[in-house]
Each structure stands twice: as C-alpha cells, then as structure tokens.
Amino acid sequence: ENDTVLGPASDGGYYLIGMRAELAAQREKVLRLLADINWSTSTVYAQQQDRLRQAGLSVAGLPTMNDLDTFSDLMHARNLNGFYLHAFIPDIRVILPVYNEAENLEYVLRPLIASHMFREIICADNGSTDDSPVIARSLGCHVTRCAERGYGATCLEAMRHIEAQGGCDVILFMDADGSDDPAHLSELLAPLVSNRADMVLGHRAADRAEAGALLPHQRFGNWLSTFLIRIFWKHAYADLGPFRGLRWSALRQLRMRDRNFGWTVEMQIRALKAKLRILEIPVRYRRRHAGRSKVTATVRGSFRAGQIILTTVFRELWQTVRRHD
Template identity: 45%
Template structure:
C-alpha cells in the first residue's frame, strides 16, 4: 500500500479550508495535514473539525508552512512515513478531487514530481490575474532557458515522491518555494511530468497577487531564486 499525505499551507483560510479538506478523495490519502501559518482567524479550528491534522507554524511564509509539514511527515516511523506527498493550497482555487491525476504518474513509476498545470488545463475567467499569468510565463521560460526544464506553470497543486523531496533539500521559506522545487528537480534530472488541472477563483482575498507589494515581492523572489541556483 502506498501511503499518501497531503500538506495544505494555510493563512487565514477559515472560509475555504473545510471545502478543500472535504473535496480531497479520502480513499486515496492516509493523512491530511493543515499547517496553520500564523492565522488570526479560525482556520485551525475549522480544519481540525473537518478531520485534518493541524500543525502550527508561527513564522509567516509559504515555504515555512511547507517545510513544517515536511518535517512532520519525515519524523514519522519508517512504516508510517508517506511514499508520496501532495501539496495543495487552502483557498479552494484548485480542485482537490483531481488529486488522482497527480499521483497516478508516480504510482505508475513514470514520474518523481508531478505539477498540476493551470496553463494546460481550464482556468475560470479571472482566476489568475494578468500579473500572475505573465509571471508564470516568464519564470517557466527562464527555467527552460537556464535549466532545460519544460514546465508551463509554477502551480501550487503538485505531488512528489517523498524520497525525491528529501533529495531536493528544500530551503526557501517564502515565495520562491515552488520554483525552487522545480529547478532543483531539473538539476537533479528527476522525472518531471505536468498534468492539466482545473483552476477557479479563490475564496477570499489573495495575500500575494491581491496586492501590489505582494505581487512585486513574489516576482522578485521567484526571479532571484532562479538565478541563485545557476
């Protein structure tokens, strides 16, 4: 039996987190982990009531939340450690019910890392702002130019073989998390696959793309991360 854990980084997602958890195919996963990233609302209580394991990460930052979830998974006894870890956002913009599409290439031993591509799939009108679309285009083209990586998206909905994730030695604590994973996977020549996924408008307000400051900081961090690892 392949053990699959889901890590959901969450900052003030009390309005959406239950829908994310309940949409995850329960027969597919062995544990759902919500990392409450210094939320000031009821995210943790709602997630716990929905059946998730809730971790508390007081240091703000998307990467910090993901690293906290990984540390929890790796600290388990070997027989309880997941073989595959899935990452999905807590804002209900992704369709968690599409998770089988992401894990199947790993289960079939065709991939080590699978990215859910919003560029290849269907996006609801307005689900991604123009600056997000441009940022994804720029970042993925830089990945192709400098790392030979044929990605179309830096989508947060992704699945990875746990032993491959350990190899990546992830470090980023904020906005560079997704691109760091993809460029390191390319450098290590891991088997990377993209699958089309559906994307809708998120519930609530985006803390990154919803502000000029957040958009600028995220873009700056992604670009500098790409060049740092050359």
C-alpha cells in the same frame, strides 16, 4: 441447478460470470451473449442478466462485492471491513499551507476526506488569526504550526512532521483557497504511485482556467520564471502552479530550503538538477472560493512575490555555476 452465475459489483458491473461447461464450449453463442453490452456503466450487471435470460438461460446471483477498477476504488476500499490489501496501499499525505482560510477550509477539505486517498491531511498553519486551525482539527486533519511567516517555511514544518513519523510514499501539495480542483487527484497521484514519475505538476492550462482565476501579473510572472528556467536549464516547464505531487524519496533528495514564495520555483529547478522524472498534466484552475488572496490581491504583494521568485532563480543559477567551476 442454473445455466449461468453472475457476481454483481457495487458499481453496477459484475466481477464474475460462470456457465455450464457445455454452454462455455459454444464460442459463438458466448460471444453473442457478451456482445453490445454498454460496458463501463452502472447498468452492466442488469444488461448482462437480461441478455442471459432473453437467451433462455437461468441465472443465479452471487453476493455483491466491491470491484476495484481504478486507483480511486482502491483507495476507497482501504476503509472497508475485511479489506486485506493494506500492505499494498501507498502512504499518501497532503500538505495545505494555510493562512486565514476559515472561509474556505471546509469547502477544500471535505472532498479530500471523501476521496479516502490520504493517510493524513496536514493543514500547515502559518500563524492564522481566524478559526482555520479549529476548523481543520474538527474535520480530523492534523495541524502544524509555523510562527515564521513564509510559504516555504510552513511547508518545511509540515515535512518535518512527516519525517518524524518515518516519512511516507507520496506527498501532495495544494492550496487551501479552493482554486485547485480535487477532480484531478487521481491524475496527479497515479503516476507517482505506479513509479512512472518522481514529480507530477498540475499545469493551469489557459483553456481550463476560470475567468479571473489567473490575473495578468500572475500570468506574466509565471511566463518570466518558466522562460528563465528554459534559458538556463533547457527545460520547458508549462507552469509553476502550487498543485503538485512528489514521491517522498524524491522530495527529500531536493533538500528544499526556500522559506518563502520561491518554494515552487526552487523545487522545479532542483528537480531538473536531480534529473527527476517530471510529468505535467493540464488541470482546471478555479477562482478562490471566498475571501481575497494574501499575496496576489495587491500589486505590492505580487511585486514582492515576484522579487522572491526571481531571486530564487538566480540563486539556483549561481549555485549551478559555482558547482561547475
């Protein structure tokens, strides 16, 4: 009854175009019908419909469907009724080390929840005395508790929780102060899900960092640590930032042990030793959303964290030397 049929997609595009056989056989005419459409916009369906009608063709519409163009589309679709590709969706978990971040948690967690990317969001609480655990649970997140103070210790406790559930496919680490930008979630996760990388690091590029987000002593400590890694392990890391993802199998292979602020540098050194496929991508880095840092807000805290990081570097170096003796 109609010359053409279009299936509209929920993002404004279309998932199907059909036409009579005699029309489809006219190659040049078909190409003109498809030419100069502003593709990858929310008006593609409307443009195509208008183009067909301007050519004197009748158009029938099909039911609207969800078009899975991107990784984010796929993760969002997992919550739709009737979705049947669950077996193909990776099990992704995120760990956020938390210590008295009640002012920031809702700001940080809501975009993660809205992304629909995570099977579980784990707030790894490190003995908070404010309402951080209450806020996390009220938003549907799982809370692990670690009485021992230390960044690495609380991450290891969260990992034990995941291990007890049989593990996962991909794990993401990010801070709970709002400094890591969730706009980069897909960029970090896609290479891991597609098995193109074992570890993806968010590089806090200077041209993408908000003014005041990285203090001078933080920049120096980061430079010194990456310099030492380049000297001893011959790999030029750009950063030691907290925003990072790994395939779960790769993370288990590293046998992480650091229980304090040497966690990130230990991970990156051990990734080199294990010959993991490593990718760094530039990410935007923001000032913390509210409150003061528990570590870098004071010179004493920064100095202590720097000591721990350098101790970790030389501990890993000593282990490497002993292994080759």
